[in-house]
Amino acid sequence: MTMIDFTDYKAAKAQILSAEFEDADPRDVLRAAFKTLFVGERVALVTSFGAESAVLLHMAAQVDRTIPVVSVDTGKLFGETRRYRRKLVERLGLTNLRVVEPEPEPLAQADPKGVLWHQDADACCHVRKVVPLARALDGVDVWLSGRKRYQASSRERLPMFEAEEGRIKVNPLANWTRDDLDGYFDAHDLPRHPLEADGYLSIGCQPCTEPVAPGEDPRAGRWRGQAKTECGIHTVLYSQGGGI
Numbered sequence: 377m378t379m380i381d382f383t384d385y386k387a388a389k390a391q392i393l394s395a396e397f398e399d400a401d402p403r404d405v406l407r408a409a410f411k412t413l414f415v416g417e418r419v420a421l422v423t424s425f426g427a428e429s430a431v432l433l434h435m436a437a438q439v440d441r442t443i444p445v446v447s448v449d450t451g452k453l454f455g456e457t458r459r460y461r462r463k464l465v466e467r468l469g470l471t472n473l474r475v476v477e478p479e480p481e482p483l484a485q486a487d488p489k490g491v492l493w494h495q496d497a498d499a500c501c502h503v504r505k506v507v508p509l510a511r512a513l514d515g516v517d518v519w520l521s522g523r524k525r526y527q528a529s530s531r532e533r534l535p536m537f538e539a540e541e542g543r544i545k546v547n548p549l550a551n552w553t554r555d556d557l558d559g560y561f562d563a564h565d566l567p568r569h570p571l572e573a574d575g576y577l578s579i580g581c582q583p584c585t586e587p588v589a590p591g592e593d594p595r596a597g598r599w600r601g602q603a604k605t606e607c608g609i610h611t612v613l614y615s616q617g618g619g620i
């Protein structure tokens with residue numbers, strides 16, 4: 377009996393959908409993802425409640441306020457991000473938010489003094505972000521992400537759909553620009569992350585995030601001075617040389 381290779385199947389599906397939706401409005405991508413493309417599969421939106429998160433969350437809430445939303449609280453977030461999270465969830469009426477945290481015991485073992493970020497940022501991201509998110513996405517078939525091509529040179533080739541570790545990842549905002557996002561914020565009177573006004577255009581953990589100068593990549597303030605550019609939750613395709 378011929379066995380179906382679902383890895384190849386999902387990669388092929390992602391490629392076909394990327395071509396089909398390349399120029400689509402993100403709202404159409406979202407609607408299709410929730411209503412027609414993945415019927416019977418479990419879909420979740422993953423967000424950091426960072427500087428631009430409100431756009432995708434608002435679009436998703438227009439389709440269905442009960443969609444599962446997953447966010448990782450590493451224990452090192454800015455207090456402003458937690459307050460912004462509460463404000464957005466209330467404003468958008470999202471009813472299915474799951475905030476995941478690192479498991480206390482592995483965290484205490486890996487980072488007993490809370491300074492691992494300074495000694496080994498990859499190990500810190502692994503225990504604080506990658507593992508908790510992997511746990512939260514167990515059983516999820518389709519993951520929606522808010523990444524955009526314009527954010528960094530490393531994201532210039534970001535596809536609309538990717539296949540990764542047995543699931544499909546959808547990037548509805550892949551081809552949106554900073555102006556598109558600003559226009560959407562204004563059109564829907566969405567609240568801004570409070571740190572954006574201070575030059576934080578990409579907001580992660582407090583110890584590893586700095587503001588950026590005008591004209592810099594929005595993500596240039598993340599792990600500034602280090603070769604590291606991603607936390608690890610989006611790096612599988614990088615290591616395979618594909619997609620991003």
Ligand code: SF4
Binds near residue numbers: 504583
């Ligand atoms: Fe640790 Fe910094 Fe990664 Fe946050 S961004 S998990 S503090 S290394």
